[in-house]
Structure formats: C-alpha cells, structure tokens
Amino acid sequence: MHSVPATRREARRRVSNLRRREALTGWLFASPWIIGFLLFTVGPMLFSMYTSFTRYNMLSAPQWIGAGNYVKAFQDRFFLVSLENTGWMVLVQVPLTIGLALLVAVLLDRNLPGSGVFRTIVFLPTVLGGVAAIFLWRWILAPNGLLNSGLEGLGIRGPSWFSSASWTKPGLVVMSLWFIGVNVIIFLAGLRGIDRTLYDAAEIDGAGPLARVWYITLPLLSPTTFFLTVTSVIGVFQIFTTAFVITSTSDTVGGPKHSMLFYVLYLYKRAFGQDVGPGGFEMGYAAALAWILFVIILLITGLQLLLARRWVHYGSS
Amino acid sequence: MMGPLVRRLRSMTAFDWVAWLLLAGIAALFLVPLFWMLSTALKTPPDLRGNHWLPNPFAWDNFVRVFSFGRWGVWAMNTIIITGVGVIGMVFSCSLVAYSFARLRWPGRDIVFGLVLATMMIPGVVLWIPQFMVFARMPAFGFQGSEVWVNTFLPLIMPPLLAGSSFNIFLFRQYMRGIPASLSESARIDGASDLQIYARIILPLSKPVLATVAVLTFQGGWQDFMGPLIYLQSERLYTLQLGLRQFEFAAGGSPAWNWIMAASLVVMLPVIIVFLAFQRYFMDGMSVTGSGVSK
Numbered sequence: 001m002h003s004v005p006a007t008r009r010e011a012r013r014r015v016s017n018l019r020r021r022e023a024l025t026g027w028l029f030a031s032p033w034i035i036g037f038l039l040f041t042v043g044p045m046l047f048s049m050y051t052s053f054t055r056y057n058m059l060s061a062p063q064w065i066g067a068g069n070y071v072k073a074f075q076d077r078f079f080l081v082s083l084e085n086t087g088w089m090v091l092v093q094v095p096l097t098i099g100l101a102l103l104v105a106v107l108l109d110r111n112l113p114g115s116g117v118f119r120t121i122v123f124l125p126t127v128l129g130g131v132a133a134i135f136l137w138r139w140i141l142a143p144n145g146l147l148n149s150g151l152e153g154l155g156i157r158g159p160s161w162f163s164s165a166s167w168t169k170p171g172l173v174v175m176s177l178w179f180i181g182v183n184v185i186i187f188l189a190g191l192r193g194i195d196r197t198l199y200d201a202a203e204i205d206g207a208g209p210l211a212r213v214w215y216i217t218l219p220l221l222s223p224t225t226f227f228l229t230v231t232s233v234i235g236v237f238q239i240f241t242t243a244f245v246i247t248s249t250s251d252t253v254g255g256p257k258h259s260m261l262f263y264v265l266y267l268y269k270r271a272f273g274q275d276v277g278p279g280g281f282e283m284g285y286a287a288a289l290a291w292i293l294f295v296i297i298l299l300i301t302g303l304q305l306l307l308a309r310r311w312v313h314y315g316s317s
Numbered sequence: 318m319m320g321p322l323v324r325r326l327r328s329m330t331a332f333d334w335v336a337w338l339l340l341a342g343i344a345a346l347f348l349v350p351l352f353w354m355l356s357t358a359l360k361t362p363p364d365l366r367g368n369h370w371l372p373n374p375f376a377w378d379n380f381v382r383v384f385s386f387g388r389w390g391v392w393a394m395n396t397i398i399i400t401g402v403g404v405i406g407m408v409f410s411c412s413l414v415a416y417s418f419a420r421l422r423w424p425g426r427d428i429v430f431g432l433v434l435a436t437m438m439i440p441g442v443v444l445w446i447p448q449f450m451v452f453a454r455m456p457a458f459g460f461q462g463s464e465v466w467v468n469t470f471l472p473l474i475m476p477p478l479l480a481g482s483s484f485n486i487f488l489f490r491q492y493m494r495g496i497p498a499s500l501s502e503s504a505r506i507d508g509a510s511d512l513q514i515y516a517r518i519i520l521p522l523s524k525p526v527l528a529t530v531a532v533l534t535f536q537g538g539w540q541d542f543m544g545p546l547i548y549l550q551s552e553r554l555y556t557l558q559l560g561l562r563q564f565e566f567a568a569g570g571s572p573a574w575n576w577i578m579a580a581s582l583v584v585m586l587p588v589i590i591v592f593l594a595f596q597r598y599f600m601d602g603m604s605v606t607g608s609g610v611s612k
Contacts, residue, residue: 019422025511026423033414033433033486036479041436044447051450058453107340112333113325114341120596121344124351127592127599130540131561132581136354139574146353149368178350185604209332238442241542245562264442271446272547286446294443 052288057281069288079289081258082266085169086237089262093173094232098225101183106213108184109191119184126181134245137175138162147174162246165257172242172260183228190224191217222312230304234297240264263293358579365574379579386567391553392560399473399545399556400538406478407485407534408527414480415489416515420501430490437483442543448472449547461554472548473541477534485530488605492526493519529602532595536588557584 027034052069054062073079104122108115125133140146141161148158161171194217202212218225243265247255253269254261261269271286329337357365358379359372417423418430452466461469480486500522501514509517520527545556555563561584565577592599 022421022511023423026417026421026426029413029417029421029511029515030423030426030429032410032478033480034429036476036481037432037436039451039479040448040476040481041439041444044444044451047451048447056450058450104340104343107336107343110333110336112329112337112340113322114337118340118344121347123596123600124589124592125347126603127536127588128540128585129536130542130584131558131565132540132585135561135565135577135581136350139357139572139578140350140353142574144366144368146349146368178347182603185600189604234440238440240442244546245542248562249566264445267442267446268547271449283446283450287450290443290446294440297440297443 048287048290051284052291054284055282056284056287058283059281062284065284069285070292072285073288073292078253078258078261078266082254082261082263085254085259085261086239086263088169089172089236089239090233092169093176093236094229096173097176097180098183098228098232100177101180101228102187102221102225104180105184105187105191106217108188119188122184123181125178130241131245134242137171137178138246141171141174163256165255165259168246168255168259172239175242183232186228187221187224190221194220219313223314226304226308226312230301233300233304237263237293237297237300240268244268263289267293354578354582357575358582360575362573362575376575379575380583383576383579384583387560387564388552388555389557389560392555392557395470395554396539396556396558399470400535402470402474403477403538404531404534406474407480407482408531410478410480411482411485411530412489412493412520412523412527413515415486415493416511416519418486419490419493420496420498420514420519421511433483433486437487445543445547452548467548468550468554469548470554473538473544477538482530482534484605485534488526488530488602489523492523496522525598525601528595529598532591532598533602535591536599539588 051062053064053066055065055068056062108119108122142148143158143160143163145161147161151158159167159170161167198216198220199212202216207215239262243254243260243262247253247260247265250256252258253273254265267286267289270282270289272281352370356370356372359375359377360379361372361374361376364372364374364376418426418433449467452472455466455471457463457466457469457471460471463469466472466475475481496519500518504514504518540558541556542558545559549555549559552563561580564580565572
C-alpha cells in the first residue's frame, strides 16, 4: 500500500480532499440530467405557466389577459365535447382492457403447454405502434373490412365504425384490445407473487377453480389492478396519434360529429390546427389547456388513491 | 424430450382444457391482424374486394412498386439517424447520471434524485406545448438550415443525449446499487478514476438494463409520431412515420390498401424483428413502466 499518513491532520485533509473530489464528480456526472431538466422541463413549464395567462400567437409579444384563457375553456363548446369524449373512453376502454388482460393473465398463469408462445403472441402487438398500426386497424374496421365480414358470417350487419359518429369510439376500443400486452405482463407478475399454498388450502376446502380465482386471486391482485387502472386512465387522457391519424381526412374537427375530438387532439388543434378558433397558434390558450390537463390527471390520481382504500387489499401478514 | 410434455398433457383437468382452448383462441385472434396485413399487402386491387384470406394471385411486386413513390430513402435515413442517436445517447447519458446517484456521495444528491422521481409523474403531453414554445426560440445556429430548434432534429435528439428519461435513470440506478461496492473499491485502490470504473466495470455489469433501455428507446423512437409531427416541417426532414402518412394522403380518395399495408409492414418490420430477438428485455422494461395503453 501507499505511505501511511504522518499525522492525523494530514489524514483528515486527504479524506476531505477525496470527499470534495467525489462531490465534484457526482455533480459532473449528474449534470446532463440537471441541464436537460432545466432546459426541457423547468424552463418550458415556467414559460408556459406565464403564457397561459396571456394571448400569444408566437409572432408578437404575449399580451397579459389574466385568467382569461382558463375562464374561456369552461365556456368553450369544443373543450367540453373533448372532455366528454375522453370521459367516455375512460369509462369504457379502461375496464374492458383491464378485464381482458386479467383473463388472459389468469389463463397464462396456469402454465399450460404452449403458454410461452401464447404470451409472445399476446405481447407482440403492444410494441407495434405508430401510423402503421393505425392504418392496419382502419383497414380492418373499414365498412367493407375484415371485421364486418366476420360479423356478417355470424349474421350481424356491422356498423361503418370510423365513419359513423356513434361507432367511432367503440371502434377505438376494439382496437385498444389488441394492445393489452403490458397489462397482461404486469398482471402475470402480480399473480406470481400470490402464495401458492393458499390455492392448495382452498382446494382441500373444496373450492373449485372459479371460486379460487374469485376469493383468492382477485382480492390479492387488487394492488396490481389499482396500479393498472391509474396508469390506464392517465394513458386514455393522452390519446392523440390514433385520433389524429384517423380524423385527418375528415372535414369536421375530430371526425364525424366531433366524436373523436379528445383532449390532446383538441389541444393540438388550438396550438397548430387551422380548423378551430382564429387560425391556430393560440399558444396562450393551448398552454392553459395543458395546465388544466395536468391538474385533471393529478385530481384523478388523487381520487383513485382515496377510493383504493375501499377495494385494494394490501397483504395483512 | 416428449416425456414431460406427455405427462403434463395427462395431468390436465377438464378445466385446464377449456382454459387452453380459450387461450389458443385468443392468441389466434391476436395474430389475425398481422396475417391480414401481410395478406392485403400481397393482393392486386380487384382482389381487395371480398376479404379472402389468401391473395390470388400473389402480387410480390407490390413491395417494390410501393417504394417508387415518395422519398422513402430519405425518410428511412432520417429515422435511422434520429433513432440511432437517441438510443446511444439515452444509454450512455442515463447510465452516467445513474452512476452518480447509485455509487457516488455528493451533497444534494438525494434532493436531485427526488426531482428525478418527481418528473416521472409529469405526463409527456403536458410538456408538449411548453417545449414547442421554447424550441421555437432556442437558437440552432443554422444547423440543418434552421435558425431555431424547430424544423431540425435537435428537439428529438437532444433530450435523449441529456438523459431525458427519468424512468431510464431510475432503472439503471436500481440495478447499479445492487453491484457490490468491493468491485469499484478495488479498482479505485488500483488508481482507476470514476469514469474508468463506470466505463470498465459498472456499465458492462449493467448489460440487462442497458439492453432494456436500448430496445425501448429504439421502439419508441422508431414509431414516434407526435414529436416529428410538430417539430419537423420540411419534407426532407420527415421520418418514416410522417412519410407513411404523406404516402397515404398521396394515395387519394379511395385508399390503395394493398400498397398502404405493404408500406406499413415494411415500416413496422424492424420493430417486429427487434422484438422477436430481444423479447425478454421489452417485457422487463414495460412491466416496470406500466405504460402500454395505446396512445
């Protein structure tokens, strides 16, 4: 080893030198995130907080109008329609996607032959996003498309999905069922955490497979279900690309009778679109809408945390 | 080889068989859209009517002809550059930052890490308009022919270069904390600097997280639509996602679904291949985020 320090004072100096160097290295290594945080999060948030109280079209200086944008939102017919559409998706899509994911996860958890392959197949669509996946579903849900052909085989006359105002959102829900992979994987992880001896004990007591799912799996899985509900609701509030691509050939904002005008799509239209308001670049108003969305998501998450106490079962051991 | 399977099949109860059939049915339904995509891509226009399962005849040249329209080469190159810089930038910057949180002691560290966790709570779209307003003013000094960041790759590649994913930092940090301190201590005694310890010991040991971050960043970047849509205005800067939509517009009133499906399939193919090769890392990463609802 190196030379032993002659005095305690020198030893202490060396230690504090090392500490100082470590501190410097620490800050230096963390600096990419700190710079990015200031540049891409703090700066934009402060700037948009300010512009949300102004009229601002990016060409001339922002004009202070106080709470005007926030007041305007709640008198804005399109804004209220977008909230209603988004709310519809939350109420229908979230339970259906979580329910189907739970069913698939419970089946996969039985470890039947071929489970690995089935899991891969169910998970694959989840990684496929973007415009290509949306085109695929527009084609499947075309009035003369594959799904309607299949329904015809069952004697049902299918709707015209994305071109009929009352069927656009159900169409999006059908599409969302293809993307449940992540929920399935998270449910599977939750299922693996359940103590198998509970099932054996229940079986000895004469509980059938369905009773075991109802009395053991569902209650013990409720923290997972809760987590997925929160993230799914937040996800629905962020729907954009699907609605944007599907409605971009439509003459009305958000497709037939504005039925796919969702929150973020409307926000986009206010900021960049030509088809609502006085011709786009209403950045002040768009910034206000972004802040309202932030508050809505916070409130929903808070509400769900409160409700969770009534139905989420965190282990009692 | 077959012994255990036969035993397994024998031990299956009636309920197991019902469950298996249900599962097989669901899996088959999940495959139908992809099969349909391929089948449509190989059809001739008159063959599109009637929804037959198999093309008759097989129009293989759809895959060649579809790419004679539009600037696919440029769009593919742009996508490769943006995604490539994104993946490399994300892996190295996030792991470096995570090293600092996991293996170094510095005043303020826990507060800064608290901020990292807090930003994970901010939904991306909330920052969308705010970032656009800032990028529309941030000087680009003529990079890609633009005075400001908007209409260059910068808004898409700078965030990943500056560790712009709290989630990835979190993943790396959790993993790096589990690596025994003795490994870096012995290297330090041998005179290695922190940069050397990070590059030669900690990063190579973090391979599973590295792979997870890389495949998820690739998948997200390759298929990102929102970002390119608002930041890239000139067609020469378009990515495949924007190009694909442009191509569909050009197809006009009655969409040529066979061509649209052929182009879509090719755009999607790299993601399918990467998924099949690195499935485990996708599952590991996505099961932590819980972000899978289609947006």
